[in-house]
Amino acid sequence: MSIEIRNIQKRFGEFTALDNVSLTVESGELLALLGPSGCGKTTLLRIIAGLETPDAGQVLFAGKDATHTHVSERQVGFVFQHYALFRHMTVFDNVAFGLTVRPRSVRPGREEVRERVMRLLKLVQLDWLADAYPAQLSGGQRQRIALARSLAVEPKVLLLDEPFGALDAKVRKDLRRWLRSLHNDMHITSVFVTHDQEEALEVSDRVVVMDHGHIEQVGTPDEIYDRPATPFVTQFLGDVNLFHGRVDQGHFTLGDFAQPLAEAPAAGGQAVAFVRPHDLEISRAAEGALAHGVVEHIHAVGPIVRVEVAAESSGKPLEAVLTRERYRELALMLGDRVYVRPTRVSVFPAGDAQDYVI
């Protein structure tokens, strides 16, 4: 089932949580709402669920207005950051609960409930814990039970609010792969909220990046990562080095450095260039260099080597990531004088959000 969000406004007192947000979630896709805390992503999710009412705007489910449909009638499955399992019930009863409280006329029979619950518990690989209480489970197990519980009522939409936020790194990684493959099998329209860009990029079909109550960019993980639409998206998606230069006649220039831009900008002027650490090459030759400086730190972490160069022009540290081979080839030592050359640059006019990628 598709979800359409039209011009949603939501304020909490003086604080604007959502400012005229519109978005379409395609049927069967797994969409991530990504942004820093306070960006409005959870509020948007709760409005889709019906747990929060918008001040203005509409929510449409499969083309039908659901803005004023009560949460209990929306047929959404909701998974909470802190699981919200019913602590006074066993795992089995938790999962069965949405079915057993239905009015007699639409309630499945006892055997059918049992079968369905056990099937779901097998799906989340926890059928052996059916008689345990939530207090006896680990965080990862609780979240899987919460997911099984939300799926038991056969929702048309699955909504997940920072589902892995409270888990430790290892479990988080396992669970998000598992969620991805679960979604591949079930194809239920799903929206999940996260502040972890890695999680959003790895799990979802499309990512919505939000900040300060509005949407910054919508796109596939590749699009978002390779062609960030705004400085905010660029910076939020990972470490970047920042260079202040100019745009002149279709080139980004900084001192002697000039790089042609794929899309010619309308007007020249002050601009900022963002370069990711792995897009910054270190060399001992001055040719094509964007900046130069002295090697200040070298951190060899696993297969890659992080090198910090103190830029001579600005004095700010630049971060570059090299492969071990390249690092050995260069035979870098602390205090070496080196040049850095970008292989990929995102340029934005200073104070504007227009993007031209080269």
Next chain:
Amino acid sequence: MDAWIDLFRTAWPVLLQGTLYTLMFAVISMVLGLALGFLVALVRVARVPALAQLAAFYVSAMRGTPLLVQIFVIYYGLPGIGIEFDPVTAGVLALTLNVGAYLSESMRGGIAGVDRGQWDAGLSLGLGWWQTMRFVVAPQALRLAVPSLSNSLISLIKDTSLVSVITVTELMLATKEVIAQTFQPLPLYLAAAAIYWVLSASFEQVQRRVEARLNLSYRR
């Protein structure tokens, strides 16, 4: 010592009678008070317009005035406007109204103490407000509220002594009557105190059982 044993031998039928009355007052007011308290808490939590304000007013009035005054108003005051109760009814009514106010606050606290996410989870599973309250929130609120509910209920057992002022021969008045005949206040008042204590202590046992039962699912 022998004198005391003789004294209790003659006094016990009267004291037992009084204890039974006390127990009856306590149990009936407990049951009614719990029901009333739950109702008042529900009205306030659901923010039912007008009723919620009325409930808040009732709680404030009951907690803000002495039980003794409430008993006098109900038994001696209300007949002035044509509402008359026999002493037992008036006693039960006063105790119920009084304890109901305290119990409603404990329950309201318990309900508020249940995580907001439990409501959201219930509602998103397709339950209505009342179903969520009944199956999800209330059972967990009860666990949180038991210690403070028990406080009020144990106080209630002792507060029954106040209905002696409207000629109900419960334990307190029964004791006084025996004292009037025997002129032995010390042993008899001590006996009454012991009986109240035993009643309260048995209630504490009940509380302990209930707590253990409600805590079953919280054990690791």
